[in-house]
Amino acid sequence: MVASLGTFEMRAFARLRVALWLTIAALALSQGCGSSSGPSDSADGRIAFASDRDGNYEIYVMDADGSNQVRLTQNTDWDDLPCWSPDGTKIAFRSWRAINADIYVMDADGGNQVRLTDNPEGDMLPAWSPDGSRIAFTSERDGDMEIYVMNADGSDQLNITQNPAVDISCCWSPDGSQIAFSSDREGNPEIYVMDADGRDPVRLTVDSALDAFPAWSPDGESIAYDRGSGLISMMWVMNTDGTDPRQLTYAVGGSDYGPTWSPDGRSIAFSSEDDGTTDIWVIDADGGLPVRLTDDPGNDEWPAWWP
């Protein structure tokens, strides 16, 4: 299967099936957490993330300054890709506990874990609608990656992209009317925006880079995303009409990926391989020096910010 995959799929799979690069050395130098010098004042709220520090991937939560890191899931299979409900009472996530990847939901304290998808193909990357009623996600169940939307209880799962290309990694606009996603339908991975029912997809990026993992800013005016070549990506931000793309991060040790905005829109947290182990970092939305929030020798990634 892997031999038939293009560069974008290989990158996506490398990200999403993390075992492919769990050989990354866990030799973190002990560096302090970023609580003393966080960029801007948006160290409010909590950040959910995934980490393999306890042996396999589990969902954790921490304060937005990196303190008070607490594990929420505990089982022998991978749990990752967390996403908050808009009211902060629940977390949707991906878990492999039923052999293949499905979307689950749990209370914000880790209780009441419920399976929402039950499909032999991979379901991943949940994204909760701003009104809390629906969850968008990526699934391979129809033979290639597509964006689906379901009710928040798992009912009425609907393929809204229906395109033979790779369609992956969606997020909602703050008003819930649109969904941004990544697709290679026109040759290489670009960021698109479509209506929340899948109609009228419009391409935002036009470049030879791999553009993926869009995250809509709380004020609705910007989209942060990964842009890169090969297996290396950096954080970029553009206007929601695709204009003024600008690079935010310049890691030298590996990729920066998976952006999430602070509730006040002033900061962006992301995963970074810059220091030899994957950690959660945060940077001002208009640039500057990133600050590391986790310093565990395990891989810490896929932050999701909630107020």
Ligand SMILES: [Ca+2]
């Ligand atoms: Ca686990």
Ligand SMILES: [Ca+2]
């Ligand atoms: Ca597709």
Ligand SMILES: [Ca+2]
């Ligand atoms: Ca591109």
Ligand SMILES: [Ca+2]
């Ligand atoms: Ca780490």
